[in-house]
């Protein structure tokens with residue numbers, strides 16, 4: 001029960017300095033731990049594909065890569081948000097299809113072929129889409145946070161339910177007759193002839209999500225919930241409420257993607273977005289999110305989506321068929337999981353190296369005075 | 382007691398978990414300016430009491446008063462706003478978040494509604510210095526070693542609103558130096574009028590810190606005393622209901638030791654924490670490895686279990702020789718392990734006590750054929766092990782994650798004992814274990830030795846090293862700097878060696894010692 005006590009002459013013995021200056025290995029590991037492999041891989045991708053086919057870097061191709069990325073990016077950001085909390089969302093595709101069909105129906109009937117009503121139709125379409133997203137998110141959120149059913153089951157079930165609803169609402173057929181502003185401007189317009197309109201329309205969302213996750217209490221609490229729920233609870237977080245809000249937010253962002261995608265394809269389509277669940281999970285994971293929760297970032301997801309879309313585009317340019325492409329994407333996913341494990345190790349090693357670095361242990365014995373009587377965190381009285 | 386209003390007052394709190402009455406009408410006052418030590422066997426209900434105070438458990442009956450006012454709907458948010466700061470026995474940090482984010486979780490200072498990182502950093506740097514941490518504030522908590530994580534937990538608690546600080550076995554993962562620093566912080570907080578509740582199994586800490594001590598047994602409070610008015614023996618008797626005459630069993634007779642069963646020759650590890658270590662263990666003896674935290678003693682155990690890679694040297698277990706130990710091969714060669722970090726390295730928390738005890742046995746051939754398990758046999762084995770080690774509750778179907786800390790430790794030991802071994806490598810075997818159970822564990826280890834097993838014990842508990850070992854290696858910055866045998870083993874000798882007394886040339890002493 002007595003532990004080794006420090007003898008008095010201890011001061012005389014200098015603490016062994018284990019490292020002298022930060023070596024190259026440290027900086028390499030630090031860079032890898034902080035930024036991950038994606039920036040490097042993207043560069044490799046760009047250089048590689050360009051060498052084979054220089055068309056890759058042409059402004060028209062880049063602009064089309066950007067357009068293709070927009071929708072997947074929105075959905076992947078929503079997916080990442082849910083992954084951060086330790087869950088995941090299989091219903092994103094169903095959400096997109098339902099918003100596409102319902103918002104198209106609303107826009108079609110408000111518009112009715114009269115150009116003066118295009119603007120109002122557009123707005124109504126967006127409002128309805130976001131409302132649908134809210135409902136989908138609420139259903140998922142309540143299932144996960146209140147009924148405490150596993151996210152896989154909940155979102156699998158809601159995927160089935162909302163796909164059914166989509167079919168009922170649309171009768172299985174496309175909804176056309178949408179305003180021209182919607183299909184031509186929102187869908188495939190360009191500003192200054194190069195910048196796609198949909199890209200501009202998602203920038204605020206990206207920015208808001210970034211601020212939310214990095215700079216707001218709510219974002220931090222989502223990470224804590226996914227990382228260690230007990231820690232979140234002890235910190236006074238209302239875990240259930242926060243989770244429901246996360247699913248709602250994810251649902252709304254996904255619905256926004258559904259609305260934009262409807263503009264892109266010029267009609268409400270009941271089959272829209274079927275592949276989005278798998279693609280968004282893949283992109284978010286490649287972008288550093290973890291199925292175990294507590295990890296994920298907006299920047300990483302953006303890079304992840306660019307990587308996937310860029311890789312697909314590059315493979316198209318290199319005339320690889322879809323089978324080869326699927327194999328390549330599958331390998332990329334497996335590889336990314338392996339790499340993330342290596343990244344964990346790098347993090348640990350860096351943390352320990354930094355410990356040794358800081359080895360100027362403050363003088364032993366009783367500590368100096370607490371900085372001030374009042375605690376720095378206590379609210380100002 | 383005087384007229385001071387207790388910072389926190391528990392009145393007749395009861396809490397039941399299924400058949401277990403974890404708290405039975407417990408009352409306790411925490412006065413401003415006192416360190417109130419809570420003492421009790423493993424499973425006595427100490428951590429349950431803490432969680433009730435924190436508001437993660439809701440009592441079945443009884444009241445909680447904070448500064449004299451009754452709290453109606455207690456929860457962690459209320460606790461925090463009222464200045465009840467808790468360091469839980471279990472890990473309660475978010476491993477994928479940075480140190481900084483963990484410290485300010487749920488209470489980030491805001492500027493224009495956004496988190497003010499600069500202010501956070503400034504406050505955190507000051508407190509980090511206070512607790513003596515050297516970690517980077519940007520490091521992910523999960524990437525830090527266990528002892529640093531504990532420092533982060535302590536930082537988090539002392540950064541809260543002033544009021545009460547509750548520490549549930551805070552020194553279990555700390556080195557003596559950091560522990561001493563923690564005591565300094567506690568002293569200072571007490572001076573400022575904080576009320577401290579301190580849970581420990583180390584009697585010495587009661588004397589060092591305590592004002593009053595409350596003893597718990599089987600969920601009941603048996604008494605509260607002024608520390609100055611009670612002896613250790615009285616406390617132990619009250620706590621476990623019997624006297625403990627000798628905590629440590631007899632030592633081995635050096636003339637009857639068997640052949641060498643484990644030998645390390647010039648082993649160095651890839652992480653640089655173990656440098657040219659040579660040592661051996663003979664059949665029938667308990668060999669201790671002592672040293673300060675960071676001296677590499679824990680890393681020796683990790684090297685043997687293959688968790689840390691070797692760069693040079695050789696390990697021999699009986700006939701088996703290797704330069705790169707791997708866990709499966711070492712197990713097959715007859716080595717049993719009891720790792721240091723039970724949560725991370727050894728327990729499957731969702732499984733039952735029986736499943737955990739049998740985790741290794743069920744992968745051996747003895748208990749089944751063609752991959753099918755002999756369930757009845759396994760169950761019997763688990764039940765007898767639970768009885769042998771006095772795991773409480775003695776229910777083989779209990780989920781291990783719900784056991785008290787000390788009982789989890791016994792389950793880890795139980796697993797290691799399920800298979801016949803030639804060598805045992807145990808790290809911190811009694812961390813978080815109460816005095817009574819500690820005696821049982823020591824007896825168990827000694828019995829193994831008497832049956833011809835060789836035991837290697839890595840421990841930061843000096844008394845344990847001195848009381849238990851037949852031979853001691855002392856390590857200093859990665860190298861063995863002294864070997865003590867029989868009567869040479871004393872507190873003073875171990876300390877002197879551990880602090881590198883004359884250790885400018887540690888390697889020179891290795892040759893001398895071996």
Ligand SMILES: Nc1ncnc2c1ncn2[C@@H]1O[C@H](COP(=O)(O)OP(=O)(O)OP(=O)(O)O)[C@@H](O)[C@H]1O
Pocket residue numbers: 398399401403421422423424425426427428429430470773774783784785786787788813815
């Ligand atoms: N959530 C739970 N569900 C069921 N049983 C529980 C739960 N938490 C604690 N227990 C039981 O309540 C009893 C008291 O446990 P507690 O953790 O309070 O003990 P402790 O005094 O802290 O012991 P230790 O010194 O080993 O940490 C034990 O028998 C334990 O198994």
Ligand SMILES: [Mg+2]
Pocket residue numbers: 427428429470549785786787
């Ligand atoms: Mg406990």
